[in-house]
Amino acid sequence: MAGRNTQKIEGKVGFLGAGKMASALAIGFISSGVVPANNILMSTASSEPEELKAKGVTHFVGNNVKVVEGSDIVIIAVKPHIVPLVVKEIAPHINIRKHIVVSIAAGYKLEYFEQAFACGTRVVRVMPNTPVLVSEGVSIVSLGSNCEAQVATQMKMLFSSVGVCEELPERLQDSVTGLAGSGPAYVFMMMDSLADGAVKMGVPRPLAIKLAAQTCLGSAKMLLETGKHPGQLKDEVCSPGGATICAVHKLEEAGFRSAIIDAVQASTLKARTLGE
Amino acid sequence: MRIGFLGAGKMAGAIMRGFIDSGVAEAKHIIASCPKQDHGLLEKITKLGVVTTHENGRVVKESNVVIVCTKPNVVRKVLTEVSSKVTRQNLIISVALGVTIKTMEKALPENTRVIRVMPNIPALVRMSASVYTLGNNVLDGDTDIVQKLLCSIGYCEEIHESLMDIATALSGSGPAYVFTVIQSLADGAVKMGMPRAQALRLAAQAVMGSAKLVIDSGEHPDSLKDDVCSPGGCTIYAMHSLERGGFRSSLIEAVEIATNRAKAIGES
Secondary structure: OOOOOOOOOOOOEEEEOOOHHHHHHHHHHHHHOOOOHHHEEEEOOOOOHHHHHHOOOOEEEOOHHHHHHHOOEEEEOOOHHHHHHHHHHHHHHOOOOOOEEEEOOOOOOHHHHHHHOOOOOEEEEEEEOHHHHHOOEEEEEEEOOOOOHHHHHHHHHHHHHHEEEEEOOHHHHHHHHHHHHOHHHHHHHHHHHHHHHHHHOOOOHHHHHHHHHHHHHHHHHHHHHHOOOHHHHHHHHOOOOOHHHHHHHHHHHOOHHHHHHHHHHHHHHHHHHHOO | OOEEEEOOOHHHHHHHHHHHHHOOOOHHHEEEEOOHHHHHHHHHHHOOOOEEEOOHHHHHHOOOEEEEOOOHHHHHHHHHHHHHHOOOOOEEEEOOOOOOHHHHHHHOOOOOEEEEEEOOHHHHHOOEEEEEEEOOOOOOOHHHHHHHHHHOOEEEEEOOHHHHHHHHHHHHOHHHHHHHHHHHHHHHHHHOOOOHHHHHHHHHHHHHHHHHHHHHHOOOHHHHHHHHOOOOOHHHHHHHHHHHOOHHHHHHHHHHHHHHHHHHHHHO
8 A cells, every 4th residue: 555665766757748647656656755756857747736846846847858868767657649759759868777668658568668769778567547546556567578677676666655566467468457447437337326326215416426435445445354255255245135135136137247247358358459 | 763755756765765775764664655546656666675555544653754745735635634643653754845834733633743844856866955944842852863864865954944945946946957057068068079978977077076165165156166267268258158148147036936936835
């Protein structure tokens, strides 16, 4: 969980890109103490300048080349369609001994960056999901071929500051996209529907939403903390002849499990085609 | 122990065979009755070496334990018929679907020792799943008697009568669902090119082994399922197909429907 990481990263971390993800990551790094605020370089076009300043960020840099020159770790956090432009712009300024280039762009493979930059460039691909915005994200790190083991350690330190971080071979990135990348959407849909059900049965909407979210949060926490099988946890809620088992049957009838398996599969397959 | 069977059909035969094979009763100490028109059934069980008769009253007179195995709709009639022969020496055990303790005690003399049992067809191979409910007039040793008898044909458990209809739908009817599973698994294998006999044997063994693993390991079935499903492997693909087909839901519904039917029959 974020905030418990007291080890520090050596060197400066610069962000290319000015969106929510860049800001969220910067704030996460600073809050956890893994990168001091004055070691962070943000774009002047950043979407949350006030929040970043409040956290102690002082270096707002006007162009990408300056960010790269001032950083050791360069995080490419631009929109996917901008990636080729940015890559072309910064490639001549990448120093293979100094820089680690981290891409959080969906659909761009390690191979793409390794070919775009000088031979020997250390490239990392990280897929964080949206809940990094609240420091409960899932970030999956895949290392390029020029990365030594220490790079993995540094990446895990950085991205553990905004949630859970695991290293996986690149070929599993798309599968994790299907689960953790798209997953929040499925959960939002579920919470929305839980709230709808409650509203239908007479509960005021704002309360229904709050309770729906807390139910999901609590259930996830139980799963993570008890280490019990989810089937077991489900059984523990279903008393004989009770309300829950009636509801569970309804879900089984409607193909709930199958729908979710289908969703993860569809997202994974789509991510694969996007990456080609 | 002298054991009498009122009725000589499939269930009676299965239970009888189980008792004899396990040694809990000798064939010559077993007597079974059925109506004259069903004498074909008696021929089958005569081969076991048991005594046969067309007189229900004789069965009751010559036995300690009387097992009522008739079709459910004639149980009341048969019990009423033999009532005058029933004494406190008899333990009357019914395996008939939907026949309640209340019904039995009402048809028989006051203070008759009565037990209601729901066994299932694997009694034929001494792997029955049986549940029993004690009547109001049983003696202290009667639990031991019924457990000895039922353990000789498989597994048994005492339950509250309110759960009988559910047990009927689950362990009573369950074998039918499982036979269908086995046949269908075999069909799938045959479709893919395996000879039928081999497919059937492997399907049945897979089901038997899986059931044993659930019972022996005490692990949650979904957890055991996970243990078989390697990432990206063929099993998880098949599981997805089953989920899409509403496999779980079908089984839940089957048990629900059978329970409701057992209940309706019991009330009719």
